[in-house]
Amino acid sequence: MKKFLDLISDEVKKGFGLAGYEEELGRVTVSNRPDLCEYQCNGAMAGAKKYHKAPLLIAQDVAQKLSDSQVFEEVSAVAPGFLNLKLQRSFVRAYVESMAQTEKFGLEAPEAVQNIVVDYGGPNVAKPLHVGHLRSAAIGESIKRICRYCGHQVTGDVHLGDWGLQMGLIITELKLRKPELPYFDEAYEGDYPAEAPFTMAELEEIYPAASARSKTDAAYKQEAMEAVVKIQKGVRGYHALWKHIMDISLPDVKKNYADLDVEFDLWKGESDAGPLIPEVVELLEKSGLTYESEGALVVDVKEETDTKEIPPCIILKSDGAALYATTDLATIKDRMDSLQADSLIYLADKRQEMHFLQVFRVARKAGIVSPETKMKHIGFGTMNGKDGKPFKTREGGVMRLEYLIRDVNEEMYRKIMESRHEISEEEARRTAKTIGLAAIKYGDLSNQAGKDYIFDVDRFTSFEGDTGPYILYTIVRIKSILGKYQEQGGGLEGLAFKDAQNAPEKELMMKLCGFNEMMEGAFAETAPHRICAYLYDLANAFNKFYHETKILTEEDADKKAGWIALLVLTRNVLETCIDLLGFSAPERM
Numbered sequence: 001m002k003k004f005l006d007l008i009s010d011e012v013k014k015g016f017g018l019a020g021y022e023e024e025l026g027r028v029t030v031s032n033r034p035d036l037c038e039y040q041c042n043g044a045m046a047g048a049k050k051y052h053k054a055p056l057l058i059a060q061d062v063a064q065k066l067s068d069s070q071v072f073e074e075v076s077a078v079a080p081g082f083l084n085l086k087l088q089r090s091f092v093r094a095y096v097e098s099m100a101q102t103e104k105f106g107l108e109a110p111e112a113v114q115n116i117v118v119d120y121g122g123p124n125v126a127k128p129l130h131v132g133h134l135r136s137a138a139i140g141e142s143i144k145r146i147c148r149y150c151g152h153q154v155t156g157d158v159h160l161g162d163w164g165l166q167m168g169l170i171i172t173e174l175k176l177r178k179p180e181l182p183y184f185d186e187a188y189e190g191d192y193p194a195e196a197p198f199t200m201a202e203l204e205e206i207y208p209a210a211s212a213r214s215k216t217d218a219a220y221k222q223e224a225m226e227a228v229v230k231i232q233k234g235v236r237g238y239h240a241l242w243k244h245i246m247d248i249s250l251p252d253v254k255k256n257y258a259d260l261d262v263e264f265d266l267w268k269g270e271s272d273a274g275p276l277i278p279e280v281v282e283l284l285e286k287s288g289l290t291y292e293s294e295g296a297l298v299v300d301v302k303e304e305t306d307t308k309e310i311p312p313c314i315i316l317k318s319d320g321a322a323l324y325a326t327t328d329l330a331t332i333k334d335r336m337d338s339l340q341a342d343s344l345i346y347l348a349d350k351r352q353e354m355h356f357l358q359v360f361r362v363a364r365k366a367g368i369v370s371p372e373t374k375m376k377h378i379g380f381g382t383m384n385g386k387d388g389k390p391f392k393t394r395e396g397g398v399m400r401l402e403y404l405i406r407d408v409n410e411e412m413y414r415k416i417m418e419s420r421h422e423i424s425e426e427e428a429r430r431t432a433k434t435i436g437l438a439a440i441k442y443g444d445l446s447n448q449a450g451k452d453y454i455f456d457v458d459r460f461t462s463f464e465g466d467t468g469p470y471i472l473y474t475i476v477r478i479k480s481i482l483g484k485y486q487e488q489g490g491g492l493e494g495l496a497f498k499d500a501q502n503a504p505e506k507e508l509m510m511k512l513c514g515f516n517e518m519m520e521g522a523f524a525e526t527a528p529h530r531i532c533a534y535l536y537d538l539a540n541a542f543n544k545f546y547h548e549t550k551i552l553t554e555e556d557a558d559k560k561a562g563w564i565a566l567l568v569l570t571r572n573v574l575e576t577c578i579d580l581l582g583f584s585a586p587e588r589m
Contacts, residue, residue, distance in 0.1 A: 001106025003520070004095055004513035005030075005039075011071040012041050012062070012083065019061040021047055026062075028085065030514075037076075037084035038510065044081040055081025089499040092509045097497045099512065100569045105576075107150070107516050114152045117335050118144045120347035121257070121264060124161035125249045126170055127207055129256040129401040131391045131455075132349075135380045138444045140347040141262045141582045142528040143378070149580055150523040155339055160253075160269030162246060163327065166207060168227035171241050172220065173210035174198070183237035192237070196244035203248055229321045232274060242271075259405050261437060261582055273330035277322050280330045280368070284315060287366050294318065301361040313358035328359045332375075333368050343374040345526060350379025350450055378526055381452035383444070391455050409436040411461050412469075416589070431586045435469050436461070438583040442468030445581055446532035466536045471578060474539040475585040477546065478571045484552055485564050498562030504545040508566065511541040515573055528581060535577050542570050 002010075005028060013026030025043030032040070044058035051058065059077035066075045074086040099105040120140020123129050144156045174197070175184050181197055182188045198206065214221040230238040250267075257264070281297070284290045289299045295318030302310040313325050335341045346356060356377035363369045385391045393399045413432035416423065423431075443460035447453040463469045482492060500506035514534065522530040551567070554560040578585060 001098060001102055001108060001516065003517045004510075005517055007095075008039055008071060008085070008087070011069055012043075012066070012085070015062045015066040015069070015075075016043060016047075018065040019058075021051065021058060021062070031084070036078075037074075038087055039085040041083040041085065042081075044077075044083065048081065059083050087506075087510070089506060092506060092513065093497050093499045095513050096509050096566070096569060099515070100497070100565065100572075104149070105515050105569075105573060107519055110151045114147075114342040115340050116147050116152050116154045116343040116345065117339060117341045118147070118154060118156045118345045118347070119159045119331075120144075120156065121158035121262070122161060122348065123158075123253055124164060124166050125253065125269070126166055126203055126245050128204060129253060130398045131383055131401055131404050132398065133256075133401055134260075134404070134440070135383060135444060135449075136347040137257065137260055137262045138441050138582065139378065139380060139449050139528060141260075142441075142445055142531075142580060143345060143347070143526050145580045145582065146519075146522055146526070146528065146531070149576075150519065155265045155341075156263070157266040157268055158257075158264040159331070160267070160271075162242075162269035163228070163232065163271045163274065163322075164324075165224060165228055166211070167231055167242055167245060168224035169210035169214055170203065170206055170245060171227045171231075171238060172224040173206050173213070174241065177206075183241050185237070188237065192240040196248050198244075198248070200248050200252060203245065225319075225321070229319060232322060256401055259402065260441075261584075268331075270324075270327040270331075273327045273334060274322075276330040276333055277326055280326070280333055281315060283368070284362070284366055289362070289365055290315060299362050299365070301358050301365070303361075310354075310357065313362050315362075324355065325359050325362070328355075329362060329366075329368060332359070332363050336369055336373070341373065344369075344376070346375075346377045348377060348379065350381060353377065353379050376526065378449050380449045381447075383455050384452055386454060386456060388454070405436065405440065408440055408457060408461060409433050411457055412436045412439065415461065415463075431589060434584060434586045435472055435589065438468030438472050438578070438585075440468075441581055441583050442471065442532060445528040446536075448527070448529050466532075468583065469589075471535050471539050471574070472585045473589055474542055475571060475574050475578070476587070476589045478542070478567050478574070479585075479587065481546075481551060482564065482567060482571065485560075488552070490561070490564065492564065492568055495561045495565035495568070496558070497565050498559060501559065502545075502548065504541070504548045505563075505566070508538075508541040508545045508570065511538045512569060512573055522580075531577050531580055535574065535581075538570070538574060538577075542574075 009026060009028040012028050013023040016026040017023040025047045026041060027043060028039050028041050030039060031037045044055040044062065047058050048055040056077060056079055059081045062083060063075045063077045066072055069075065071088060071091050072085055073088045076084045078084055118140055120136045122136055123133050140156065144154050147154045178197060182190070182192060210224070214224055227238060231242050284299060290297050293312065296314050297316040298312040298314050300312050314323055315326055316322060332344065335344060348356070360375045363375065369375065383391050391399060409432050412435045413428055416428045416432055439460045443455065446466060460467055461469060463473050486492065500509055518530055518534045522528065549563065551560065551563050554563070575585060
């Protein structure tokens with residue numbers, strides 16, 4: 001189904017052609033002066049120089065040709081040469097009718113289906129998820145859903161940090177505390193215990209202690225780095241301890257993501273790329289890209305067009321240990337071999353821009369990816385507190401993600417109980433969890449990914465303004481009206497749309513008509529904030545229509561049925577959008 005704006009542009013292009021001008025001048029945009037018109041075309045301004053004619057005269061010629069258009073109710077040429085356009089109500093009604101009758105509201109299937117891998121999450125195992133993990137999870141989950149909705153094959157991978165220094169630090173600290181454990185006895189040949197020699201609570205205490213000590217004890221840190229190499233090389237006792245850490249940590253990680261309604265198709269980590277590293281290193285060496293620098297194996301990635309210094313990409317350290325770049329390259333090879341990826345999308349802090357630039361260039365130079373493969377790093381900004389600094393606990397530490405979710409849910413529960421005394425505690429808790437997730441995710445996703453933002457619990461949990469709860473309240477209001485209509489004996493199927501009866505109704509219809517264009521833009525730009533902006537505008541348009549229209553008390557049954565049809569479509573579009581953002585609406589609030 002053709003996009004609404006394209007249909008309008010096609011009509012104006014036809015007018016330019018009939019008037020003897022180049023059709024491409026007829027491109028239409030939404031009006032920046034809604035008080036004057038609904039859409040506008042500035043093509044006459046661009047055509048003035050080519051046709052040596054005043055733009056107002058060109059606009060008048062085109063307006064005359066469009067005077068009997070079935071698309072426009074009004075076309076006027078205004079100085080210095082704008083075309084102001086107002087749509088026929090029947091044209092708008094026909095489009096929303098087609099949206100309601102077509103799968104995905106008429107969103108066109110892609111010309112070529114892509115295999116897309118979205119790499120998001122990325123937590124380090126053995127450490128609790130903290131607020132810094134929210135952005136990659138929320139943005140990545142939404143991008144995955146957007147790509148799927150637009151018709152592509154998408155694989156979401158958590159890409160765990162399960163092979164880095166934190167593992168070496170934990171094992172080194174464990175060796176210091178419990179040197180008698182068989183894992184540290186090189187002569188031990190028996191089976192290792194099935195049960196881990198620590199609990200999750202102990203693990204959460206061990207890591208911070210080890211991390212703090214490594215900052216002041218160089219020998220301790222060196223031992224931890226050597227432990228990482230032993231894990232990577234498969235030293236039996238160290239690998240067994242690593243497996244215990246994974247088994248203890250993963251359930252907690254999965255619970256946190258489940259609370260965010262974030263799902264991964266693959267639960268792979270850096271360790272899964274381990275067996276491929278020798279092959280990747282050999283490939284790089286045979287291609288002649290590598291050379292030795294201070295004992296390390298590196299690849300130059302700078303290009304003549306670079307305007308800033310791009311350092312070489314380190315593939316192996318002097319002790320032979322792999323780095324993030326090495327495991328990322330091996331992971332890319334795995335994704336190309338096993339998933340035949342056409343596009344790789346990475347969610348990570350924007351401060352990692354140089355890392356991904358280096359890795360992507362090495363992958364291209366070495367032929368690990370094809371020339372057509374798209375690789376994109378979406379660098380996100382920082383989630384800050386009201387003081388403008390990275391979000392912290394009251395004690396000044398990094399807040400655990402589960403505590404943030406808990407605090408938001410408690411605030412929503414308090415607000416629900418204050419406003420609805422008749423609700424049961426069980427329903428209030430359940431509803432608070434649903435609205436709380438919307439508050440968190442919408443609060444994050446409504447910002448452009450690359451920008452820092454202030455996480456303001458009071459604002460994000462408000463039922464007014466550009467917030468998740470406001471969007472949900474709008475959906476619940478529509479559900480309530482539809483429920484009452486059914487209680488009156490009305491059905492929600494097969495209802496006929498009517499031409500708009502008033503300006504707010506027409507405005508709501510036109511907002512609905514912009515869904516497909518918005519979705520194509522959100523996919524092309526991998527930009528969930530585009531959906532948030534659309535949701536807010538659509539919710540506002542509905543609420544304006546609602547306040548100015550007596551829907552359920554309308555005596556004309558056909559007119560009422562037309563409004564109900566419009567409400568059903570509005571609800572469906574709103575619910576589709578929030579699902580793409582990764583949350584849902586309750587039945588009542």
